[in-house]
Amino acid sequence: MAITLSVSDMPRAPLSARLTPSQVWGIAMLAPYFTLIFLVVGINIKMLIALFLSGFFIEQRSWIKWLSVLFILPWAVPSIPTILSVRFMLNPEWGMVNQIIFKLTGDDGPNWLNDPAVALSMAIGVHIWKSLPFWTLILITGRLAISHDLLEAASVDGATRWQKFRYITWPSMQTLYLTCTLLSMIWTLGDFNSVYLLTGGGPADLTHVLSTLGIRYLRLDQLNLAMASIVCAMPLVLPLVYFMMKRLSR
Secondary structure (H helix, E strand, O other), rough: OOOOOOOHHOOOOHHHHHHHEEEHHHHHHHHHHHHHHHHHHHHHHHHHHHHHHHHHHOOOOOHHHHHHHHHHHHHHHHHHHHHHHHHHHOOOOOOOHHHHHHHHEEEOOOOHHHHHHHHHHHHHHHHHHHHHHHHHHHHHHHOOOOOHHHHHHHOOOOHHHHHHHHHHHHHHHHHHHHHHHHHHHHHOOOOOOHOOOOOOOOOOOOOOOOOHHHHHHHHOHHHHHHHHHHOOOOHHHHHHHHHHHHHOOO
């Protein structure tokens, strides 16, 4: 009796053996670069939007209060179902986003997570969307701590909204804003879910950040590189912790 084996039945070499050393080191060299992009772009956009929305949500209107409840939901809902839902919506075949594009234009939508630049941008967008409500609430507390007498006096003197922000609001919130920015950098550096759950580091391991690179190397049976990727984050974390503690101790 003849025995046939399919390709899937044949033993395969471990994944680490199917990658050349140059490919393994290529992943390691790209991760710090993408981590810096993730930090610089994600944090600055997130904190600027939070600063703007903090002024919007302190308006005394009933519909704004109801809107604030919806706004806080992404932060309140657990990360895993939230980010996986976004990944399903971006599926090129049956995702909701491409379905809407097909109904409106008659053309197939793009493969959102197949391009490294687009995939990293989506991961940054998910991170901003998920953590924006928290930082907005923090900055709202800073705005509410500003004396109303100063704002009323500025209104009597004919100050515009921009002048109130420039000469009253920003000087009063500057320390809080910078402290939140430093703290957000530390937390974002360890943000594992936004990248790993959305892109898995793909396509072709081109969107890994330092927080996901260690897990990738563990899957490649590269324990030394996995530990090294964690240690590489220390030169970024320690200065941030030092500057934050120095500002808080003033």
